Amino acid sequence: MEWPWLFLYLSLHITGCQKTPALFQTPPRIVALNNSTKEMVCAMKSEQFSHLGIYWYRWSKESQEFQYILFSNVLHKHTLGDDIDKERFNVSKGSFRQSYTLKISKLRPLDAGTYYCAVSQYSELLFGNGTELSVVNSLPSTEKPTEKTLPPKKPLRCKPSGITPAKMKGSSCSGFIWAPLATCAVILLLSLVIAIRRFQRLRRRLRLHFSKQVLK
Numbered sequence: 001m002e003w004p005w006l007f008l009y010l011s012l013h014i015t016g017c018q019k020t021p022a023l024f025q026t027p028p029r030i031v032a033l034n035n036s037t038k039e040m041v042c043a044m045k046s047e048q049f050s051h052l053g054i055y056w057y058r059w060s061k062e063s064q065e066f067q068y069i070l071f072s073n074v075l076h077k078h079t080l081g082d083d084i085d086k087e088r089f090n091v092s093k094g095s096f097r098q099s100y101t102l103k104i105s106k107l108r109p110l111d112a113g114t115y116y117c118a119v120s121q122y123s124e125l126l127f128g129n130g131t132e133l134s135v136v137n138s139l140p141s142t143e144k145p146t147e148k149t150l151p152p153k154k155p156l157r158c159k160p161s162g163i164t165p166a167k168m169k170g171s172s173c174s175g176f177i178w179a180p181l182a183t184c185a186v187i188l189l190l191s192l193v194i195a196i197r198r199f200q201r202l203r204r205r206l207r208l209h210f211s212k213q214v215l216k
Helices: 003-013 174-215
Strands: 023-026 029-033 038-044 054-060 065-072 078-080 089-093 099-104 113-121 124-127 131-136
Touching: 023 113, 029 038, 038 113, 038 131, 065 089, 078 089, 099 113
Parallel strands: 029 131
Antiparallel strands: 023 038, 038 099, 054 065, 054 113, 065 078, 089 099, 113 124, 113 131
């Protein structure tokens, strides 16, 4: 890659080289099928550029090179770069906000890259924000995967043998709730009784010990 193209690429990506882009490109990204036709628009933000021609460049990630595509002057005459097919690349001028449309037909994988429009003012190139073009053999599917619908879960019902549904109204699963509570209550009661008996024995021993100390 030649040094002028390296400097051109860095000037696009270093923050502060161009505070407010003079050109605005839409759309920011395009995914196109192989052998299809796509368009990208470059709009000038100021009328002071209306008398200037428009440049188009392409940055390729694979080759790491900036390639000059074409230049279209105010008379709509095109000057194409090397290896650029004039039958596939065309620029037309629109009436809205001094916009230019780059049309690429019969797209190929080699056409993929980020396209930048630019104008030359006072020996300085002013660039747009860029449009990334991807060329694929098939577009990604937008259909959502089918989800299996699970049958609704049935609520848990306790139905002991010998009890009819009429007797279970308002008391479903009450046995499972009260049985653990009753067990805990019995255990706590037994623990309390044992603690009281131990306390009484300890109290008696203390009284006997105190009585012996007094008699001595």
